[in-house]
Amino acid sequence: MDTHQISAAFIHGMAFNANINGHSVITDTTTDGGGNDEGPSPKRLMLASLAGCTGIDVVSILNKMKVPFSDFSIDVWASLTDEHPKIYKEVKLTYRIRIVETDKSRMEKAVKLSDEKYCGVSAMFKTFAKVEHEVVYL
């Protein structure tokens, strides 16, 4: 059984410094929430987890298929429930990439494989939110 561990130390205000396998990530909240905006909000950080996870899959699959690409980015848009505690309800991933015409179907296959088979963060998101995908070619 795999296990993961992280530790987050309180700094000051509402800021915490998380040690994740030797990498430091500061989370905070805005001044409205009593913080100093010294780092991303914890909830939004989940969207970076989602983008980073599916991004690794897509890059791995494109590399395996020997598909060259450039200018790759992933935008994540998410709506929240009105009731508290507010959770993500609808999530839309927009993959932007520069790729030759004949490789576009491979890109779509990579996104589909990440969504349906490989990305654990996507699988977790899908237990509480509707997750949609779109590919925009540059």
Add this chain to the structure above:
Amino acid sequence: MDTHQISAAFIHGMAFNANINGHSVITDTTTDGGGNDEGPSPKRLMLASLAGCTGIDVVSILNKMKVPFSDFSIDVWASLTDEHPKIYKEVKLTYRIRIVETDKSRMEKAVKLSDEKYCGVSAMFKTFAKVEHEVVYL
């Protein structure tokens, strides 16, 4: 309806640079996964979201109750499913804090309120994992 947006740009290898409200967070994978370990793994980053979210709640509540504290940290331990895509199955939060004896019940109330009422990230985790809490007094 509230919405959140982030954007993650591919850097190289398996590394992405997420822009979260002007804050930059790099995610990557280890050399085993084809990356260069330039940032935390996306999945583990979700555990930092959880710690940062409940941390903000606990600090806010202790501040409101005028409870002084020090040396506050939150450890997160999580087990993963054996089947793919691997998702978090059991999550344990250990809150470590230095606080006077007479305020310990207030600390436990703060943890309970975060878990049951305030923390959206906890609420999302509870849709796919069993989440447990423990307070350790220093």
